[in-house]
Amino acid sequence: MQHFIPDFGRSRVLVVGDLMLDRYWHGATQRISPEAPVPVVHIKDHEGRVGGAGNVAVNIAALGGQATLLSLVGKDEAADTLRLQLAEAGVACEFEVVEGSDTITKLRVMSRNQQLIRLDFEDGFADYDHAHLLSRFDRVLDSADVVVFSDYGKGCLDEIRAMISRARAAGKQVLVDPKGTDFSRYSGATLITPNESEFAAVAGEWRDDDELVAKAHQLIDGCQLGGLLITRSERGMALVRCDDELHIPTVAREVYDVTGAGDTVIATLAAALAAGESAADATRLANLAAGIVVGKLGTATVSAEELNRAVLGDSAEETGVLGLHALQRQLNAARARGEKIVMTNGCFDILHAGHVQYLEQARSLGDRLVVAVNTDDSVNRLKGPERPINTLEQRMAVLSGLASVDWVIAFGKDSPDDTPAELIRELLPDILVKGGDYKAEDVAGGEAVINNGGEVIILGFLDGCSTTNIVRRIRTSEENKGS
Numbered sequence: 001m002q003h004f005i006p007d008f009g010r011s012r013v014l015v016v017g018d019l020m021l022d023r024y025w026h027g028a029t030q031r032i033s034p035e036a037p038v039p040v041v042h043i044k045d046h047e048g049r050v051g052g053a054g055n056v057a058v059n060i061a062a063l064g065g066q067a068t069l070l071s072l073v074g075k076d077e078a079a080d081t082l083r084l085q086l087a088e089a090g091v092a093c094e095f096e097v098v099e100g101s102d103t104i105t106k107l108r109v110m111s112r113n114q115q116l117i118r119l120d121f122e123d124g125f126a127d128y129d130h131a132h133l134l135s136r137f138d139r140v141l142d143s144a145d146v147v148v149f150s151d152y153g154k155g156c157l158d159e160i161r162a163m164i165s166r167a168r169a170a171g172k173q174v175l176v177d178p179k180g181t182d183f184s185r186y187s188g189a190t191l192i193t194p195n196e197s198e199f200a201a202v203a204g205e206w207r208d209d210d211e212l213v214a215k216a217h218q219l220i221d222g223c224q225l226g227g228l229l230i231t232r233s234e235r236g237m238a239l240v241r242c243d244d245e246l247h248i249p250t251v252a253r254e255v256y257d258v259t260g261a262g263d264t265v266i267a268t269l270a271a272a273l274a275a276g277e278s279a280a281d282a283t284r285l286a287n288l289a290a291g292i293v294v295g296k297l298g299t300a301t302v303s304a305e306e307l308n309r310a311v312l313g314d315s316a317e318e319t320g321v322l323g324l325h326a327l328q329r330q331l332n333a334a335r336a337r338g339e340k341i342v343m344t345n346g347c348f349d350i351l352h353a354g355h356v357q358y359l360e361q362a363r364s365l366g367d368r369l370v371v372a373v374n375t376d377d378s379v380n381r382l383k384g385p386e387r388p389i390n391t392l393e394q395r396m397a398v399l400s401g402l403a404s405v406d407w408v409i410a411f412g413k414d415s416p417d418d419t420p421a422e423l424i425r426e427l428l429p430d431i432l433v434k435g436g437d438y439k440a441e442d443v444a445g446g447e448a449v450i451n452n453g454g455e456v457i458i459l460g461f462l463d464g465c466s467t468t469n470i471v472r473r474i475r476t477s478e479e480n481k482g483s
Contacts, residue, residue, distance in 0.1 A: 011065035011274035017053030017150030019071035020104035029111040053150035059267030061090040062301035070094040078103035125155040146274040151179040190226040216240035264293040320400040340366035343429035362433040363404040378412030419444035
């Protein structure tokens, strides 16, 4: 199977938070107790599963990532069970054993796939000296690229402010699954991931998406956060950061059990970020993973192959403006379908008839067209201080609306020569198209395409059409009016 997901084997994630053992007792219910009006359950089977922060770590390991779990446990059989199950799942355990305290355990009695009662066994860790946990945190921090804090309010993260500060000082991305209504304690986090009800409890209700985003920005500013990823159940997800936002619809699936879905979201997000994905692309993957896990009973995980198949099934729906990793997945899926990829580039400052004809000709050479667009700084260096007329976002939005264009991507931010050569080497289209009076061997990125078995094609421009001439005529007209 071709892979359309990142290499999670490169992901190194440290998970810190409240660990618990989820016990399930299963049995048949056929009568009511003579002692009280309650059902009698004849227990036939029982199982224990890793819960809380442990489920986040297991989800990361299930994707193929390297997960380390730091948490507090008691000196008891439940801790031994958790340690064994985590080791079998491929999670490295860093347990702080607290004498005299019980490992958090939740016992659920189940009959006919329904939960009849839940019994909680927990005393907290009130007398624990968190200096020991901070010291262990410092020792394992260097082994991770992303840190996840899984907060269930059970005491493990009483010193989370200090941990976040140390993680950010070490250059780590920090994700938090929050608890309670005081999000200021997560100050400095890269992203926190409340669900819709948790967000509403802190920010208040909203009438529409615009108001939700406004409240998210207020919370980001007030709590000094890098951003919020709000999980919205059947409404999908909303990623809001200081300088951008992204709304992703839910993946339509039959919902069987939402237990642990939040753990899967933050685990996939962390593993994807640690593998080099952008926040937007990591969020898309997390959304797909959530759609898979809600179709399973109890706390569950998503495998890399399941996610890979979901990405492949979802890939045909995503066109328009994309980041590098998302575009690479789209190209991989297109190639798997036998489609020929065409690529071109330019400033496309003021879109005119010449551009439209040129792009239609380019698209006719293959099945899919990628258009790479110079950033504003790049246009400014190439065209002069008064250009571009339209911003990068505006230029990309107009291009993505053309029927001939499948995908649009920016380039030039880090390019020393303002060419897309590096991007072309990453994407390696089947056909590279350039407009104007060029030789194929002189086109930026052309050599890489040819060496990969592709070709470079030069197209002519429509006579009398150029952005420079349009700008000149507009200015001449304005000057004539003024005189």
